[in-house]
Amino acid sequence: MQFYQNYFSKIKINFWLISSLLISSLICVPILIILSSFFTELSGYYKLLTETYLYTYVINTVILFIGVILFSFVFGVGIAYLVSFYIFPGSKFITWAIILSFAVPGYIYAYSLTAFFEYFGNLYSLLTFLFGEADYNKYMPRVDSMFGSILSISFSLFVYVYLITRVCFIYQSQNQIDAGRNMGFSKYQIFSKILIPAARPGIIAGLSLVAMETISDFGTVSFFNVQTLTTAIYDSWIFYDDLNTAYQLSFFLILFVFIFFSIEKFSRSRSQYNIPNKGYKTVEKTTLKGKQAFIASFFCFFIFFLSFVFPVSQMLFWVLKFPASFNLNEILTLSFNTSFLVIITTSILIFLSFLTNYGMRVTDSKLLSTVTNFSISGYAIPGIILSVTILTFASLLSNFFGNSFFKIIIIGTVFGMITAYCIRFYALAINGIKSGYEKLNKSIDDVSYLMGYTKFGTFIKVHVPFLKQNLVIIGMMVSIDILKELPITFILRPYNFDTFATKAYVFASQDMLEYAASPSLFLILFSSIFILFSRKFILKGF
């Protein structure tokens, strides 16, 4: 009997481990493939590359990274500081409206920049409308590709910094600020000696997220033709058919990414000391007047205009200008495809993360939480590397088993795409349910058992109703991400299967920006709706 019980409890733990182990092992695949490529012989192309362009790729990646970090810091921390401590015209609106810029992916921002400044572009039309016909093209500033990329990516990512920094700012206690005043600190001293140091982990965590996404960006840099590590990976794989080189370049990229990933994790855990406890007093906001109020308002609305209103208006203008490019059937198909992907992916993710989270709750297994912590690192693997390695993995499996089964079900199929999405967005789902469970005291389960409810009954009657809101939010967040996701969808999609993102990208890369406008516009529209619905959750620092 004793033996049987021990044996049974072991099986139970293994059951919970399944989903975590599954995802974890899938995450190991890209890392292992990339590492193992380092032990194969260097190809001729790689040698050529190191002698010629590799240096440029790395330099470009670094410049891009520094530029985006600077802009994101100024926009993100600036707005977070203003809305957290001051009241000025529009401050309440900006607090949530600024996160709408999250709905505009970098590559679509790039399309709008180009559409605005190109020969006979939207700026030209605007000037003609205002001042009549003239040869404005002569004076039109050219968008530098590097600067354009930096701007596009900054405007689409600075919200990460804004969100995490703002949470750090608003969870500071007024008591700290009062203590500072009591010691005779000036306003500037309070800012530099109390507020910024306390928010520093948050700022660093936000910037690390931005850095991770920047150096993994594919859509924007490839549209602007900036040669970075990601485009080099893509080129050596597609144009030179040289997978090994692609992996060796991936190694550098992953190295960078994991440095930022670790910084982010470390900083986040340190920013926990800002979580309010007893004796916490919310910050009293100061009302700004006159010139100060104007400057604060202007800064925030200017950024809001540039990051959201500008790209939306460009795409809208283009759709109106070329009504022929708008195809309702196409929009319906794209909506259908996207919802299909969202529904399947979200269901799988919710199932897996419920399994793991529930397992962690009832077993308290250290092994399980270690494996889970590893398995959520999938969001750090750049989409392009994830896709390439999934393709390789399918071929490896097929070769190993001597049939093409795995190739057929993974390469160019919805199944392959969804697998990649699950790896990438697993963290989102796990953390979404985890944060809900953390608010549900464990003794509540005990109460339910003692009232005669079984484990499953407790799950259905207590946990699920309690986590309803978290489920909706996970659905929203996964939807936003799948809508915006480009490289995974672009590389792994079946023939003729498109989402808004790939449709827009394909048209834009063929220089048919007017046709890219309507999918882009709908992409932004849908993401904005999801953001508006989940804004309360997003504002808590997601």
Place this chain on the structure above:
Amino acid sequence: MKNYLEIKNLDYSVNSEHILNDVNFNINKKGEIVCLLGPSGIGKTTILRSIAGLIKPRNGKITLKDKTLTSDNEFVEPEDRNISLSFQDNSLFPHYNVEENIKFGVKRSLFCSKNKNGPLGYSVDDLLDLFFIKELKKKYPHEISAGQAQRVSLVRSIIHNPDLLLLDEPLANIDQYLKNKIQDNLKQVLKKSGLTTIIVTHDKFEAFYLGDYCGVLLNKRIVQFDSPYNLHHLPKNKMVVEFFNRGVLIPAKIKSDDTLYNEDLGEIKGNFSNIDFQGRDQVDLLIQPEDLEHDDKSKLKFDVVDKKFRGSSFIYILKTHSNLMLPVFVHSHHEHLHQENEKFGIKQPIYIDHLVCF
């Protein structure tokens, strides 16, 4: 039928650290109330959790109504035990209101095993009334105070009409002015419904009032399990005396089978509550505040070093020639004029009903 509830040799440890060591006690009849007393962090809650089946003890046997719940090779899941536990911390379902929380235990569904005992003699509204929380019915847990949440949790565990009710510090967060009323009502409900109950508390007076029997948990085991009267007057060992912190131990010599001798107090007469001193004639005698009586005319006088006002009484602390600190209880209906550093007389001959010696 043997005892209603039997707990034998209960051991519990976490990571090789002992929390409970050989805990034993019984409840004889249905409807009895037992209080477990002890300092915080001593494992009182662990006993309740073991009985409820929320943790598996390392060793030991728990039997309820002749049915083994826990033993070396048997374990009944908590949902099949028909035992209710009211937790010390807030354990209300945050997404249900007060009424839904309480009815969660009564409403039966597909996922819930049936309760054989049938409904309690009280309705939900009766209980809400008795515990002064009627107006909270539609409120959500985050809208009520900790003390109110505790009473809701109490009602929720009672309404279930379990075979055994476990209450973990049920009145800890409740304001003093309401506490006495709620204690009265709680006792009335438990007794009228015949609910067999174990109450964990660190409030001695609560335990003495509510409990038919009390167990004192010290040093990982139950050191005395007795009626409230005996616990107070006949503590079994020095640990219990120290826990209740009611008196002092003074050295004394046994003269005869009803007489002791102390250098400062002289002869002390009374009835020995225990007589097994393993041949020693030098013992420690417990002096509780009400053992000595005040008498201004007495020749036996000591210095007052402190005077504690306790509402209905004063407790004077007297210093003897050999530096013993003796507490003496005096009613406060007239203001006593003895101040610190004054002399205070003790009535002689000294007679103590229960001579407690170790």
